[in-house]
Amino acid sequence: MKIAVLGTGYVGLSTGVCLSEIGHRVTCIDINEQKIQQLNQGISPIYEPGLEKLLASNMEAGRLRFTTSLSEGITGAEIIIIAVGTPQADDGAADLSYLEQAAKDLSPNLVQGSIVVIKSTVPVGTNDSIKKLIESYTGFKIHMISNPEFLRQGSAIQDTMKADRIIIGSENKEMAEKVKAMYRPLDVPVIVTSTRSAEMIKYASNAFLATKISFINEIANLSEAVGADVEDVAKGMGMDKRIGKAFLKAGIGYGGSCFPKDVKALLHTAGQMGMNFGLLKETIAINEFQRELLLKKAVKRFGDLQGKKIAILGLAFKPETDDMREAPSINLAIALSKLGADTVAYDPVATENAKKIMGDTIKYANSIDEAITGADAVFLVTEWDIFKKHNLLAILEKMKQPIIFDGRNCLQEEKIKACRKIEYYPVGKPAIIIG
Ligand SMILES: NC(=O)c1ccc[n+]([C@@H]2O[C@H](COP(=O)([O-])OP(=O)(O)OC[C@H]3O[C@@H](n4cnc5c(N)ncnc54)[C@H](O)[C@@H]3O)[C@@H](O)[C@H]2O)c1
Known part of the structure; x- marks a missing residue:
């Protein structure tokens, strides 16, 4: 099939690359000329494991192209996928201005009956309103399909190629079949629903996962207070198939480009419908509390952080991505700086975006060693593998004081217990103080 994808961000680019990998002829379009220039040289503007390799092979095979020209990309396309950003507006709602602009931009290149797919996360009813908007520009009917995306940054390729499910929201069975056919080589279960249900599935899924995270974080705080170990609690809970072990990792809260804004957007929708979705309010409140946890623990330990050298390990909102959107490290770094701490951070890939x-x-360091040398404390903020695998004794030796606040419970307890001198403060379980 000939396919056009608007937006070459984490979702659009991963989608475009994967669709070309399964044999389609894909043209990715973006308004950002610099991104398109980079992509045309085979360079990925984002860090996403495995992406650049597939980018190169599919460009070489002539199945994948990049352009800023809508007419070049859309003319003759059987399916047009929109994957532009839908960030958070000031009132918590989803900001649909990029989507509306994209709808306007692509309209002159459509023909009667064109299939336009919205992959961006959009509030219930948006597919209907964008269809009307496009038809007001074209003067003829088009088909609108909701096809929300569930990939996770850091494993976007794997998640697309081996998705748990594909959701197709359509009021027209025949058109839903066409979109289904596009995905057929992936051999992934497909659920066809109404467009409104498809839109709701995306928000409900993200809100549920965010709530699961806030739930385990609140259990973590309670575990800490009563002397239980949240890791054991989560393991014991997760083995129950009705609960499942995913998203039961206690820590300093969720971040990223999706959960924070999607939970707020769903809450906003509920408000518009006159509903008080108190559960979501609590999910957000717990997450905000959790983001300050390391800081509170450090203030309790040191009293005053003025002049203390704090090494932050990890800036990205999660491992295997360079994305800094809503990363918990941001609030933490700003708060540390306000309290007069001398803060140095190291992240393997997100430093440029953090800057x-x-x-x-x-300050930003170029290595773990540079960040931790002479530090009064280390804040472990993102659970990158290199932090987990780094020689703990070597870290402690270089620090001024061997104090670690582990916001992701990512260091192994046996290694900590084998140290001669350490103060280790995890989340939701007892601190370990030796020497
Ligand atoms: N990032 C994720 O993990 C993820 C997962 C699932 C769903 N989503 C949703 O997918 C959507 C895209 O997210 P993202 O993280 O890929 O965003 P992003 O900000 O990384 O990328 C958006 C891209 O769209 C481009 N763009 C903006 N206006 C355009 C236009 N008129 N024409 C062409 N290109 C245009 C931008 O230049 C940018 O490159 C959002 O709605 C998001 O909520 C994201």
């Missing part, structure tokens, strides 16, 4: 957000609020 764009935090500027010189903190």
